[in-house]
Amino acid sequence: MTDVTDLGIAELRDGIRLGKFSAREVADAFIVKVSRAKALNAFIVETPDHAIAAAKDADAARAAGETLKPLAGVPIGMKDLFATKGVQTTAASQMLEGFKPVYESTVSGRLWDAGAGMLGKLNLDQFAMGSSNETSYFGNVISPWRRGGGDNAALAPGGSSGGSSSAIAARLVPGATGTDTGGSIRQPAAFTGISGIKPTYGRCSRWGVVAFASSLDQAGPMARSVQDCAILLENMAGFDPKDSTSLQLPVPKWEDNLSGSLAGKKIGIPKEYRVDGMPEEIEALWQQGIDWLKDAGAEIVEVSLPHTKYALPAYYIIAPAEASSNLARYDGVRYGLRELAEGQNLQEMYAATRAAGFGDEVKRRILIGTYVLSAGFYDAYYTQAQKVRTLIARDFDNAWAQCDLLLTPTAPSAAFALGEKSADPLAMYLNDVFTVPSSLAGLPAMSVPGGLDKAGLPLGLQIIGKPMDEQGVLNAGLAIEQRAGFVARPESWW
Amino acid sequence: MSESTYRIQGDTGEWEVVIGLEVHAQVTSNAKLFSGASTEFGAEPNSQVSLIDAAMPGMLPTPNRECIRQAVRTGMAIGAVINKWSRFDRKNYFYADLPQGYQISQLFHPLVGEGQIEISLDDKNPDAETKSIGVERIHVEQDAGKLMHDQHPTRSYVDLNRAGVALMEIVSKPDMRSPQEAGAYLSKLRSILRYVGSCDGNMDQGSMRADVNVSVRKPGDAFGTRTETKNVNSVRFVMQTVEIEARRQVEVLEAGGKIVQETRLFDPDRGETRSMRSKEDAHDYRYFPDPDLLPLELDDSFLEACRASLPELPDAKRRRYEADLGLSAYNAAALTADADTARWFEALLAESARVQKKGEQEVARPAANWLLSDLFGALNKLGKDLDTSPVSPEQGAELLALAADGTLSGPLAKQVFEIMLETGDPAGKIVEERGLKQTSDTGAIEAVIAEILAKNPGQLEQYRGGKEALFGFFVGQTMKAMAGKANPAVVNELLKKALAG
Numbered sequence: 001m002t003d004v005t006d007l008g009i010a011e012l013r014d015g016i017r018l019g020k021f022s023a024r025e026v027a028d029a030f031i032v033k034v035s036r037a038k039a040l041n042a043f044i045v046e047t048p049d050h051a052i053a054a055a056k057d058a059d060a061a062r063a064a065g066e067t068l069k070p071l072a073g074v075p076i077g078m079k080d081l082f083a084t085k086g087v088q089t090t091a092a093s094q095m096l097e098g099f100k101p102v103y104e105s106t107v108s109g110r111l112w113d114a115g116a117g118m119l120g121k122l123n124l125d126q127f128a129m130g131s132s133n134e135t136s137y138f139g140n141v142i143s144p145w146r147r148g149g150g151d152n153a154a155l156a157p158g159g160s161s162g163g164s165s166s167a168i169a170a171r172l173v174p175g176a177t178g179t180d181t182g183g184s185i186r187q188p189a190a191f192t193g194i195s196g197i198k199p200t201y202g203r204c205s206r207w208g209v210v211a212f213a214s215s216l217d218q219a220g221p222m223a224r225s226v227q228d229c230a231i232l233l234e235n236m237a238g239f240d241p242k243d244s245t246s247l248q249l250p251v252p253k254w255e256d257n258l259s260g261s262l263a264g265k266k267i268g269i270p271k272e273y274r275v276d277g278m279p280e281e282i283e284a285l286w287q288q289g290i291d292w293l294k295d296a297g298a299e300i301v302e303v304s305l306p307h308t309k310y311a312l313p314a315y316y317i318i319a320p321a322e323a324s325s326n327l328a329r330y331d332g333v334r335y336g337l338r339e340l341a342e343g344q345n346l347q348e349m350y351a352a353t354r355a356a357g358f359g360d361e362v363k364r365r366i367l368i369g370t371y372v373l374s375a376g377f378y379d380a381y382y383t384q385a386q387k388v389r390t391l392i393a394r395d396f397d398n399a400w401a402q403c404d405l406l407l408t409p410t411a412p413s414a415a416f417a418l419g420e421k422s423a424d425p426l427a428m429y430l431n432d433v434f435t436v437p438s439s440l441a442g443l444p445a446m447s448v449p450g451g452l453d454k455a456g457l458p459l460g461l462q463i464i465g466k467p468m469d470e471q472g473v474l475n476a477g478l479a480i481e482q483r484a485g486f487v488a489r490p491e492s493w494w
Numbered sequence: 495m496s497e498s499t500y501r502i503q504g505d506t507g508e509w510e511v512v513i514g515l516e517v518h519a520q521v522t523s524n525a526k527l528f529s530g531a532s533t534e535f536g537a538e539p540n541s542q543v544s545l546i547d548a549a550m551p552g553m554l555p556t557p558n559r560e561c562i563r564q565a566v567r568t569g570m571a572i573g574a575v576i577n578k579w580s581r582f583d584r585k586n587y588f589y590a591d592l593p594q595g596y597q598i599s600q601l602f603h604p605l606v607g608e609g610q611i612e613i614s615l616d617d618k619n620p621d622a623e624t625k626s627i628g629v630e631r632i633h634v635e636q637d638a639g640k641l642m643h644d645q646h647p648t649r650s651y652v653d654l655n656r657a658g659v660a661l662m663e664i665v666s667k668p669d670m671r672s673p674q675e676a677g678a679y680l681s682k683l684r685s686i687l688r689y690v691g692s693c694d695g696n697m698d699q700g701s702m703r704a705d706v707n708v709s710v711r712k713p714g715d716a717f718g719t720r721t722e723t724k725n726v727n728s729v730r731f732v733m734q735t736v737e738i739e740a741r742r743q744v745e746v747l748e749a750g751g752k753i754v755q756e757t758r759l760f761d762p763d764r765g766e767t768r769s770m771r772s773k774e775d776a777h778d779y780r781y782f783p784d785p786d787l788l789p790l791e792l793d794d795s796f797l798e799a800c801r802a803s804l805p806e807l808p809d810a811k812r813r814r815y816e817a818d819l820g821l822s823a824y825n826a827a828a829l830t831a832d833a834d835t836a837r838w839f840e841a842l843l844a845e846s847a848r849v850q851k852k853g854e855q856e857v858a859r860p861a862a863n864w865l866l867s868d869l870f871g872a873l874n875k876l877g878k879d880l881d882t883s884p885v886s887p888e889q890g891a892e893l894l895a896l897a898a899d900g901t902l903s904g905p906l907a908k909q910v911f912e913i914m915l916e917t918g919d920p921a922g923k924i925v926e927e928r929g930l931k932q933t934s935d936t937g938a939i940e941a942v943i944a945e946i947l948a949k950n951p952g953q954l955e956q957y958r959g960g961k962e963a964l965f966g967f968f969v970g971q972t973m974k975a976m977a978g979k980a981n982p983a984v985v986n987e988l989l990k991k992a993l994a995g
Contacts, residue, residue: 082552083550083551083552089551091551096551099551101550101551101552102545103545103550103552105552206552206554206786207552207553207554208552208553209552210551210552211551211552211786213785214785214786215785241556242554242556243554243556244554244555244556244557244786244787244788245786245787245788321782322785324586324780325584325586325595325596325780325782327595328586328588328594328595328596329549329551329593329594329595331588331590331595333590333593333652334548334549334550334593334652335550335551346589346590346650347588350588370780373586373780373781373782374778374780375778375780378780378781378782382782
């Protein structure tokens with residue numbers, strides 16, 4: 001019999017519908033895989049009961065001859081940035097250790113309504129701040145991948161959605177939610193050889209998602225195929241009156257309209273993304289991607305996004321500025337950690353609570369954000385960064401006059417070893433160099449695996465689309481997926 | 495427009511006071527600015543707090559349309575520019591009663607721009623001495639919660655019922671020059687807010703409070719350094735704050751000192767203002783546009799609907815009462831200063847016109863006089879207001895009709911009114927049951943007069959000898975003998991005849 005944990009979302013969904021296996025069998029198989037993968041540290045909390053309950057519902061509905069819900073009996077992982085009712089939600093921070101919300105985030109709620117079950121809450125960089133999953137209070141997530149040639153160095157699964165990427169790549173879950181602020185879905189997807197799409201800003205409600213940088217945060221799916229991403233996204237997206245930045249648009253039938261043919265499409269290659277010191281393998285992969293898209297019928301054009309080099313600095317002003325304000329609510333007054341020694345006053349309680357509860361990277365960004373918003377520096381930094389953001393968005397608008405989609409590498413390198421960059425924040429921030437511009441512009445963007453580097457580690461290609469054109473992005477992703485034939489998977493060592 | 499001549503006499507000469515007010519007015523709405531939680535006053539602590547108000551992780555604000563509508567209508571009522579594009583900003587600071595760690599306000603692009611409020615400095619003749627006070631802006635923002643320090647010996651408790659309640663911050667220009675002007679401005683503003691219905695204006699419940707900016711200067715000099723006295727909660731206290739703080743500043747300056755720009759508080763018990771915090775430890779609020787909220791864009795149809803919903807405002811109403819109803823300037827002003835009074839008066843007027851089958855202008859004067867003197871006098875004694883008046887406009891109209899058609903004389907009407915206040919019975923019923931009808935029965939009156947003349951031969955002689963002032967004496971005696979029920983006009987006529995012999 002097939003190992004159901006090797007199957008993706010679509011196969012599981014269809015298999016349950018057709019009675020090839022029961023939802024309960026599926027849930028049990030994944031629960032066992034999760035319980036045996038502690039070494040990856042991908043989960044902060046495991047929730048087998050949740051997955052089993054959803055499976056029972058699905059099996060009962062099928063037995064009763066009812067039409068099954070779109071994700072009936074499909075178990076998934078939930079990034080621990082989404083509030084889940086009655087289940088600990090921490091954003092991987094000590095600040096929220098033990099916090100059990102009395103509410104369910106809109107995105108997770110939609111997935112449960114669609115019949116999905118939850119295998120657990122996935123680890124991440126603390127408050128989604130990081131590109132390697134080394135900032136979690138609950139310890140590093142380890143990538144299931146290893147470099148070839150007996151190099152057993154523990155590798156970064158990418159960040160911040162590293163628990164999600166690691167769990168999917170290791171077949172602990174068939175799919176998971178991620179959130180992307182400057183590349184936190186795409187970069188970990190690239191590092192672990194899976195797919196992930198950040199939709200247009202506003203497609204998925206932010207309600208109930210622990211905020212990092214409100215004007216950038218966007219939820220999206222991560223899975224092993226483009227089709228699986230489309231299925232999950234359809235069940236996550238949609239207008240939510242509780243989020244005033246939510247788009248008032250119907251959710252398209254992305255899965256039904258998937259097509260790998262790009263006839264008539266123009267694909268832009270932004271010349272500014274050819275950065276100095278980029279590994280040859282990345283260059284080669286990019287060229288390979290161009291050839292695949294041509295093969296799918298697309299025309300290739302070179303485009304210019306002249307403000308690209310300012311994107312990263314602007315991002316590292318805007319995101320921390322918003323974070324410094326968003327994280328002010330963790331003050332020790334209403335929930336979570338409180339550090340208050342005898343005789344201390346209110347100010348001392350704030351200071352002690354925040355000193356103890358926030359990790360170094362979070363503190364670093366709060367300090368940067370506080371600085372760039374402070375009187376006297378506001379115009380020099382924040383106002384300037386917002387202007388850059390406008391220029392970057394305009395770059396993309398200009399590009400859309402020439403092409404329908406953009407193709408770039410997802411990250412400037414393959415996964416690095418844990419600890420390799422953690423002492424150098426600037427080197428770490430450079431990981432997001434290709435993903436940040438489209439985040440600043442609020443555009444849909446996806447990473448799909450393109451191949452392996454010399455060490456046998458996955459490399460990703462990124463497709464960026466026009467606002468609301470998730471379909472175009474998914475179709476180009478599918479075209480690459482069909483041609484790349486990416487079947488590599490990490491060998492189980494955990 | 496006139497310049498106030500209020501001056502503080504110091505040792506070095508006269509000082510002029512410059513005043514600006516920042517008024518926080520709680521928007522009348524069933525829900526908070528960015529959440530659906532209730533805003534009712536006086537509820538159990540923390541019983542009206544949504545997840546959003548408590549700033550639980552992942553919670554997002556969504557603007558409450560009604561709060562925006564009320565602020566726009568308020569702006570329109572003071573002739574202000576309404577900004578069709580405005581934006582919410584975050585004002586960041588830490589305090590236990592501020593759950594998010596920031597207040598959502600509007601710094602850079604307020605909803606309402608410049609407008610003005612006409613104040614009047616002469617109650618007797620409102621048009622005689624007026625002044626226009628500029629309003630700089632009105633923006634909407636969230637209120638904070640409150641800390642309670644008196645519940646436990648060593649702990650402080652937090653009540654978030656108010657957290658997130660919508661406030662309008664109405665910022666005046668530094669156009670006021672005397673305590674009287676500041677008081678008149680605040681009263682007028684409150685009157686307008688109550689007319690518009692955008693704020694209940696209840697200063698004692700904290701739904702309206704003023705930050706009072708005061709500076710002094712030698713007349714003609716540039717503005718001096720100002721202080722800001724926070725959260726003053728009555729018109730009288732605002733006037734006292736201005737007076738006390740200006741005098742303090744003059745004393746400091748004349749003693750060779752300097753005014754420090756600082757935040758102060760007013761202590762009504764001790765009649766002084768005290769320093770709260772100086773500018774040196776002022777917060778850096780790190781304002782920036784709230785990324786959870788899109789800019790607020792108002793369309794023409796929304797603005798038109800706001801405008802169409804505005805009631806007649808106090809100044810227009812006062813002028814109409816004078817011109818169309820023929821009321822005195824004083825009465826018109828007294829009836830229109832307060833929206834509830836005007837509403838009550840108009841109900842009385844309409845009902846009076848209906849029952850008397852006359853035009854409103856014909857019944858307006860007696861109605862106004864009765865309301866302002868008889869009813870207000872009675873309510874004052876009872877410690878009640880129009881809301882709790884034992885006599886309704888309909889009942890008042892019935893009483894006025896009985897007086898107008900001669901059924902009741904003035905004194906009888908007063909007597910019936912007293913009984914109405916006590917029993918709550920309608921005037922007609924009282925008249926009927928107690929036989930308090932005025933009589934014009936000439937035979938009965940003539941008989942009484944004959945009796946009076948017979949009883950007072952001395953006075954009669956004096957009168958006939960030329961002392962005509964005694965006429966009043968005979969009227970009084972006759973009315974007394976008739977228990978006040980005789981028609982005075984008939985009494986007059988018959989008396990004159992009888993006295994003439």
